[in-house]
Amino acid sequence: MSRSERLVQDAATLGVTLTGAEAARLLALTEELARWNRRYNLTAITTPAAMVTHHLLDSLAVHPDIVGTRIADVGTGAGFPGLPLALCNPQRHFTLIDSTAKKLRFVTHAAELLELANVTTVHARVESLKPAAPFDTVLARAFAPLPRLLEKAAPLCAPTTQLLALKGKWPAEELAALPPGWSVLRSRELHVPGLDAARCLIVLSRAGAATAAPPAV
Numbered sequence: 273m274s275r276s277e278r279l280v281q282d283a284a285t286l287g288v289t290l291t292g293a294e295a296a297r298l299l300a301l302t303e304e305l306a307r308w309n310r311r312y313n314l315t316a317i318t319t320p321a322a323m324v325t326h327h328l329l330d331s332l333a334v335h336p337d338i339v340g341t342r343i344a345d346v347g348t349g350a351g352f353p354g355l356p357l358a359l360c361n362p363q364r365h366f367t368l369i370d371s372t373a374k375k376l377r378f379v380t381h382a383a384e385l386l387e388l389a390n391v392t393t394v395h396a397r398v399e400s401l402k403p404a405a406p407f408d409t410v411l412a413r414a415f416a417p418l419p420r421l422l423e424k425a426a427p428l429c430a431p432t433t434q435l436l437a438l439k440g441k442w443p444a445e446e447l448a449a450l451p452p453g454w455s456v457l458r459s460r461e462l463h464v465p466g467l468d469a470a471r472c473l474i475v476l477s478r479a480g481a482a483t484a485a486p487p488a489v
């Protein structure tokens with residue numbers, strides 16, 4: 273089985289349908305990231321093979337949870353989860369935000385390489401942004417503990433915004449320290465093919481926007 277065929281198969285287990293051409297574009301992303309990483313140190317994951325599991329599939333795992341058309345990825349780093357999700361969701365617009373210039377340079381380059389017309393990059397600290405309109409979904413992968421994440425991302429969120437926090441182990445202490453005005457809508461374990469590490473997703477919104485569901489993990 274080719275790398276492209278394996279990626280299509282693994283993505284399907286996450287509920288993501290990839291064409292062979294889309295899989296090839298995502299694999300090209302890992303090759304380009306590995307090339308840039310040797311010079312700019314953008315990620316601790318150094319090989320394209322590991323990037324497939326730790327970056328591509330780990331990002332695609334939350335594909336079913338995205339809502340709306342205006343998506344923000346806060347602290348996108350080298351473009352994850354924003355770039356893979358943008359490729360799979362051409363009908364949605366993704367704003368990828370990071371405060372590190374060298375990482376945003378790569379993200380901008382990668383979006384051009386992948387011909388993603390639905391990606392905008394913003395070089396800024398999240399808490400300093402004042403968007404013209406709130407986002408429908410805010411993504412945060414390994415950005416900050418939940419209380420600090422919610423404080424920083426609050427300006428991007430309306431009552432109807434869903435904030436998707438991609439976490440490792442179940443963050444019991446962080447959840448116990450949620451600031452007033454926020455609640456957990458739902459949560460679930462993420463089962464990433466080939467990744468032997470705990471992953472979970474916590475979906476939050478401003479309290480009162482919807483009835484909070486009990487934790488799923």
